Amino acid sequence: xxxxxxxxxxxxEKDTLNKKLELFNNNLVKEDNKLLKENLEYFKNLNxxxxxxxxxxxxxxxxxxxxxxxxxxxxxxxxxxxxTAILVHDDIIDRDSIRRGKETIHYTNYKKYNKYSNDSEExxxxxxxxxxxxxxxxxxxxxxxxxxxxxxxxxxxxxxDYFNDTVLYTIKGELLDVILPFQSKYTNLSSKELNDSxxxxxxxxxxxxxxxxxxxxGLILAGANSKKIKEITEFGLKVGIAFQIQxxxxxxxxxxxxxxxxxxxxxxxxxxxxxxxxGTKYHNELMKYYGKDDLSEATIRKVxxxxxxxxxxxxxxxxxxxYYDEASNVLNNNTWIDxxxxxxxxxFVEYLRDRNK
Numbered sequence: 571x572x573x574x575x576x577x578x579x580x581x582x583e584k585d586t587l588n589k590k591l592e593l594f595n596n597n598l599v600k601e602d603n604k605l606l607k608e609n610l611e612y613f614k615n616l617n618x619x620x621x622x623x624x625x626x627x628x629x630x631x632x633x634x635x636x637x638x639x640x641x642x643x644x645x646x647x648x649x650x651x652x653x654t655a656i657l658v659h660d661d662i663i664d665r666d667s668i669r670r671g672k673e674t675i676h677y678t679n680y681k682k683y684n685k686y687s688n689d690s691e692e693x694x695x696x697x698x699x700x701x702x703x704x705x706x707x708x709x710x711x712x713x714x715x716x717x718x719x720x721x722x723x724x725x726x727x728x729x730x731d732y733f734n735d736t737v738l739y740t741i742k743g744e745l746l747d748v749i750l751p752f753q754s755k756y757t758n759l760s761s762k763e764l765n766d767s768x769x770x771x772x773x774x775x776x777x778x779x780x781x782x783x784x785x786x787x788g789l790i791l792a793g794a795n796s797k798k799i800k801e802i803t804e805f806g807l808k809v810g811i812a813f814q815i816q817x818x819x820x821x822x823x824x825x826x827x828x829x830x831x832x833x834x835x836x837x838x839x840x841x842x843x844x845x846x847x848x849g850t851k852y853h854n855e856l857m858k859y860y861g862k863d864d865l866s867e868a869t870i871r872k873v874x875x876x877x878x879x880x881x882x883x884x885x886x887x888x889x890x891x892x893y894y895d896e897a898s899n900v901l902n903n904n905t906w907i908d909x910x911x912x913x914x915x916x917x918f919v920e921y922l923r924d925r926n927k
Contacts, residue, residue, distance in 0.1 A: 572913050572914075572916035572917035572919075572920055573917045573920040573921050573924070574917065575910075575913045575914050575916075575917040576914050576915075576916075576917025576918045576920070576921050577917065577921065579626075579630065579914045579917075580623075580626050580921075583622070583625070583626040583629050583630070583639075583646075584621075584622045584626060586629075586639075586640075586643060587622045587625045587626065587629075587643065587646055587647065587650065588622065590643050590644070590646075590647045591617065591618065591622075591647060591650060592618075594617075594647060594651070594715075595614040595617055595618060596614075598610050598613065598614050598617075598711075599611050599614055609675070609679075609700060609703075609704055610704075610707075612675045612678055612679075612704065613654070613658070613675065613704050613707065613708060615672060616654055616657070616658065616669060616670065616672060616674070616675060617650070617651065617654040617708075619670055619671075619672075620650065620653070620654070620670060622650060623780075624649050624650065624653055624779075624780060624783075624784045625646035625647065625649050625650040625653075625784070626646070627781065627784035627785050627788070627918075628642060628645050628646040628649050628784040628785075628787060628788040629642045629643065629646045629788060630784075630785065630788065630911075630914065630915070630918075631784060631785035631786060631787065631788025631789040631791075631792070631802070632645070632788035632789065632791050632792045633788070633911060634785075634788075634789060634792070634794075634802075634907055634908075634911050635789065635792035635793065635794060635798075636792045641791075642788055642791055642792075644715055644716070644719035644720070645716060645719070645720070645729070645787060645788065645791055646784075646788075647715055648712040648713070648715040648716045648719075648733070649712070649733075649783075649784050649787070651708055651711050651712040651715065652708065652709060652712035652733075652737065653779075654708055655704075655705045655706070655707070655708025655709045655711070655712065656705065656708075656709070656737075656740055656744075656779075657669060658674070658675050658676075658701050658702075658704055658705035658708065659701075659702065659705040659744075660744065661674040661675070661676060661677075661701070662676050662698050662701050662702065662705075663744070663748060664833065664837055665837075666833060674701070675700065675701040675704050676697040676698050676700070676701035677697070678697075679696065679697035679700045679701065680693050680694065680696075680697040683696055683697065709737065712733075713730070713733075713734075716729060716730060716733060717730065720791070723791070725790055725791055725793060728790050729787060729790050729791055732783075732786060732787050732790055733783075733787050736778055736779060736782075736783035736787065739774045739775075739778035739779065739783070740774065740775055740778065740779040740783075742774045742775075743770070743771050743773070743774030743775025743776070743778075743779070744775055746767055746770055746771045746774070746775070747771050747775060747840070750764075750767050750768070750771070750840045751837065751838040751839065751840050751861070754838070754840055754844075755838060755861060761845070761848065761849060764840065764845050764848065765842075765845050767840070768840055768841065768842060768845055769811070771814075771840070772810065772811045772814040772815070773807065773810070773811065775814075776810045776811070776813060776814035776817070777806060777807045777809070777810025777811055777813075777814070778806075778810070780810055780813060781805075781806035781807075781809045781810040781813065782802070782803050782806035782807060782810060785802050785805075785806055786799050786802055786803065786806070789802060798906060801900070801904060801906075804900050805897055805900045805901055805904075805915070808893045808894070808896045808897035808900060809893070809894070809897045809918075809919060809922065811893045812890045812891075812892075812893035812894040812897065812922070812923075813922055815841075815842055815886055815889055815890040815893070816890050816922070816923075816925070818834065818839070818841035818842065818843055818886070819843065819883065819886055819887065819890070820925075820926070820927060821833070821834040821839065821841075822834060822835070822843065822870075822873060822874055822877060823874060823883075824926060824927050832865040832869070832870045832873075833865075835859065835860055835861070835862070835865065835869070835870065835873055836861070836862065836863055836865055837861075838860060838861035841886075842882075842885070842886045842889060843877050843882045843883065843886050844856075844860070844882075846880065846881070846882040846885050846886065847876065847877065847880045847882045850880055852876050852879065852880040855876060856873065856876050859872055859873050859876075860873065890923075891923070894919055894922070894923050897919055898916065898919055901915055901916060901919070
């Protein structure tokens with residue numbers, strides 16, 4: 571069964587990466603200065619206990635062409651450190667207090683320094699600034715891991731170039747994700763403009779960052795040509811869009827997502843669910859709750875009901891499955907991936923499709 575092939579692969583890679591990550595984290599906090607050390611400890615804490623899916627995909631990308639997977643683990647580690655770093659920034663933007671079931675860095679500092687000052691603005695500026703520095707620290711640490719581990723590799727320049735492109739794609743997607751809710755709330759965006767921007771976010775912020783980037787950078791380390799990268803990009807684009815649609819659905823309907831329940835509602839998150847309901851008779855009712863700070867059970871339940879009654883939930887679920895099915899078809903038509911390794915990729919698609927958080 572395909573899903574078991576991926577689970578077996580994933581378990582092995584996750585165990586290997588966890589050991590690598592633990593070593594990195596322990597070396598990270600070797601500082602004498604107390605202020606530096608405690609914030610590096612916060613980063614270390616956030617940089618632990620992740621799913622390690624993206625790092626495992628780096629190793630899988632390499633494994634599609636080469637069998638010595640241990641060679642790609644430093645690249646996988648770098649990708650995981652990059653992920654933690656970008657999440658630190660994302661938590662500031664989204665004003666989230668919880669990430670991976672733990673307090674976010676900016677929130678930890680806000681609470682810590684609250685005993686010295688009652689000035690909310692001063693505390694917010696301080697805690698956000700510290701978190702920005704820690705996110706930047708993580709981003710450059712990821713680059714350093716790559717440049718040191720593969721200093722003698724002939725593909726180093728290509729790896730760094732592609733890795734940094736992935737970071738830039740992610741930032742572009744995040745930028746759109748920040749601007750679009752404001753524009754949608756206060757300007758007259760056409761339905762096409764709204765949908766196009768949402769799909770750009772899905773492509774840039776999720777597909778490249780979560781699927782295409784890790785698989786492709788692993789392939790580049792293995793010496794893949796542009797044709798292979800293009801084919802894996804087509805596969806990853808469809809998986810990534812499906813994954814983000816699913817994530818948006820879970821952000822409304824799941825109580826197991828590892829962050830504040832209903833935060834997408836508070837943030838006026840622009841999703842396919844939201845765009846489907848705009849212009850319908852349900853939209854005005856939705857606006858009583860969407861984008862508001864009230865995240866009571868009653869509010870969350872009302873938003874869920876509106877997405878259900880309008881057909882937005884069904885539409886989004888059908889679209890998600892369409893993209894997952896198309897990704898599987900791309901894989902079926904592939905001619906250069908070994909059948910056993912292709913089975914792992916098939917299992918990955920089904921693993922994502924079956925998740926509930």
